[in-house]
Amino acid sequence: MIALNRPGHRVIMTGNEALARGALEAGVDFCSSYPGSPCVEVAESLFKLAGENQLYGEWSTNEMVALEAAAAASFAGLRALCVMKQNGLAVTADLLLSLNHPGTRGGLVIVVGDDPGAHSSINEVDSRHFARHAEVPLLEPSTVEEARAMCCWAFELSEQIETYVILRVVTRICHARGNFTLGELPLKEERKVKIEPWDRFFCFAPMHGMIHGRQEQARLIFEESLFNCYSGPEKAETVVVASGPALLYAREALELLALDQKTGLLKVGTTWPLPREKVLTHLREAENIIFFEETDPFLEQNVTSLMAQYGGKAYRFFGQASGHISGEAGPGLGELNTGLAARGLAKVFNLPDPLKLPETDHLQGILKMEMPEREMTLCPGCPHRSSFWAIKCALELDGRQAFVLGDIGCYTLGIFKTGFMLLRSVMCMGSGIGLANGFGQLHRFGMNQPVLAVMGDSTFFHACLPALLNGLYNEADFIAVVLDNSITAMTGFQPHPGAGLNAAGVAVEPLKIENITTGMGLKTLIADPHDLDETIPALYGLLREKGLRVLILRRECALQAARKERKLYRVIAEKCAGEACGCNNFCGRVFGCPAITMTEDSKALISDALCTGCGACAVLCPRGAILAVDETFEQGSEKEGLS
C-alpha cells in the first residue's frame, strides 16, 4: 500500500504508514531504526521495500548506532530517515548535541514517537525539548495527512539548512488512521556516492555559532510555512495556540461550546524554532492566549516568553501553568481529548463544565461488584512465565532473599502478578544489569543477598554489553539471566542479531549469546524455561556460586511458535480432581496461564481460542490430567491476528 504509485489516489493509512509514505515521496535512500512503540511500523513498512541502489534499511542494535548509521548516509549525500521512540531519542542525546556541529548533507530526518499517556511505554516523555537543546528544527503534525506531508518536506528542509530535523509524532498520530491523497514517487537514478578527500565531519566547539545561524535560517523558513496557520476572526480577543492532535481537540471543543466564531485558533506545526513574526502577528492584539499541547508546556513556555519580550503589553495566559488546561490527572499529565479541551475552555470562559460522562452510580448494584480491571498479562504459553516461575522456585530454595532486577521488554510484566511480582526494578534499557553491577559489589558493605538481573535477547544486544564487560572487569557478583525468545517480541517480532534474519527478511548467521559470554570467559548455562525440572536446579546451582555468571533461558516466543504450528491441550475431566486435588488449581490460579479457567465443578478448562500449545501446564499438573490434542492448525499466513 505505501509504495502504490498512483498520484492523486485517496487512501487510508495509519500515521506510521503515512510517515513512511512521506519519506518515500521524498526519495529516502537509507532508513535505520530500533523498534519502539508507537512508531515501529514507520521503518518496518519501509524495510519491506528495500532494494539495491534504491533503499537500504536496517534494524540497528540500538538508537545511537541507528542515528550514527543514518548520519553517515547523509554525509555521503543520501537522504536518510532514522526512527525511534521517545526513550530512544534520549539514548542518542550525546550524538544529537554533537552531530549538530558538522551538520548534515543529504536530508537527515529523525522521526521520534512520543507516547503521552504511556500506552506502550514505561514513562511519559516530551521529546521536543531535545530540539531546543540541540538547536535544530522541530516539526509536529496534527493529522495523519500532515504526517505524510511533513515527513516528505523535512528532507528538503534538512538539506536547505544543512542540519538534521526532528519530526515529533505522538501515539494519536502513529496509531491513528486517516485519509489522504497520494503524492508522486520520484524515479531514482543509479547513484555512485563517494567521500571526497576534503570531506571532514567534526564536532568542534567553535562551530557553535554556525548552529545558531542554522536555527535562525530555519526560523525564517518557518515564518512562511503553511504548516502554521490561523483561523478565526481578525484581532480576536482570545486566541488558542495549539500543536499536534491537541489542535483537533481544541477546534472541536471550540465548536461544541459555540466559541469558534469569536476565538482565534493558531496552529503551530513548526514548533521550534518558533516562527516569531507569525506568532506575533496573530497574538499581539489579543488579550487572552490559551495553549493546547501534549505533554509538557513546551509551546506555552516558548510563546509566553516571546510575548513577554516582544508583545509590548500584558497578556493573560491560560494553559498548564495556570492550571486551566489539564489531562485527567492534572496539567501536563496524560493525553488531552475533546472533552478535556472543552472543560479547559469552559474554565477560561467561565462556562459550566461541559464534560458529560454517562451516569454510572447504579452499575455496581446491577453487577453486585465493581468491574474487574484488566491487568496486563504474559500471553498463554509465554516462556517468560515459566522463566519467572523457575526463578521464583530457585530463589525460595536458596532462602537468602535474593532479588531480581528487571529491564525493558515483555518480561517487564514481571512487576505484575503474571510474573509473580518478581522484578524489583525497571528503568531504562539495560538498567537491570547496570544496577546489578552496583549491587554486585555491596557484599563488602555486608549485603549477603544474591543479585540477579534479567534481560531479553534484544535488550542484551541493545544496552547490556558494556555492563556485562564492566561486571567482568570489576568482578561483580551477580547472575545475568538472559530471557532469550529469539525475537524482539514486545514491539511486534522484529529480528535482531540473534534472530537469524535481517530487516529485509534475508537469512543471516544468528549471533549466539553464549558465544559472546563464553568468549568473555564467563560461566554460561543454557536451559529451556518450559523444562522446569531442568531449569530450577540449574539456577539453584548457579546461586550457590560466586562471581559473574550467565544463565540463558531459551525458548521461542509462544506467539511466534504458534504461528508455525499450534498444538492444543485439553483437560481430561475424569483425571482432574478439582477442589479435591489439593493443587489449588495450580495451572490456572497459581501458575496463572490466562488460557486456563475453571468449570463450575472447579475443574480446569483450557480455552481453544487462547491456548498456544506450550505444554507447560501438562508438565505442572500433579495428576497428569492435561494432554495434547492431536490436532494442528494450518497457518502460513503473513497477516497477523487475522483470526
Place this chain on the structure above:
Amino acid sequence: MIIAGVGGQGNILASGLAALAATAAGYRVVVGETYGASQRGGSVMSHLRLSLHKEYGPLVPYGQAGLILAFEPLEALRVASKYACAETVVIVNTVPVYPVSVTLKEADYPETADILKAIKSLVKELYILDATSLARSAGDPRAQNIVMINALAGYPHQPVDRLYFEEALEDFLAGAGSGQREINRRAFECEVELKKY
C-alpha cells in the same frame, strides 16, 4: 463508533477493515487505536469517526458514541460507562474473556446477564450474539472478530454498505494462506442473528 475488546482478539484488524470499507464508501475516516496492551490481555479500544466533510480528531468525545461493537461483554460495559449516551447502540459478543485477576481468583467476574443488564441501562439498544461459537463453526474460534464485522456490516442502521466490507475483507485476505482465507470468508458470510436484549 468504538470497537472494544481484549488484547489478542483482533481488534485492530477489525477497525482497519471497517475504516477501509468506510473510506471506499466515500467517508472521511479517522481512527484512533488504543492498544498499548495488545496481545497482553489488556483492554483494547478503537475509535472510528466518519464524516462526509469534517476532519475529526482521533478520539470520540465522552458520552458521544453512536455504536459500540464489543468483542467481550465486560469491555462493552467498560467502554459504555464512559462513551455511551441515550442514543448509543451496542452489539456485543457475549463470550467472556476473563481478566487475569479472575483466573487467579483474586476478583470475580460479574454474571454475564448482569453485565448485559448494566449495559442496557446505559444505552438505547443492545444486541447480543455468540460470535465465538459462530467462528468455531466457521473453522476457528479466533475468527470471532470477523463474525463481529459480519454482524456490523449486516446491522441496518450503520451507513456503510455490506459490499464495501466484503471488498475490504478480500483486500486484507490477499496475503493470507488458503486455509485462513476460507475460515475468514466463512466467518464473514455465516448467518448472524442479532438478538435484541
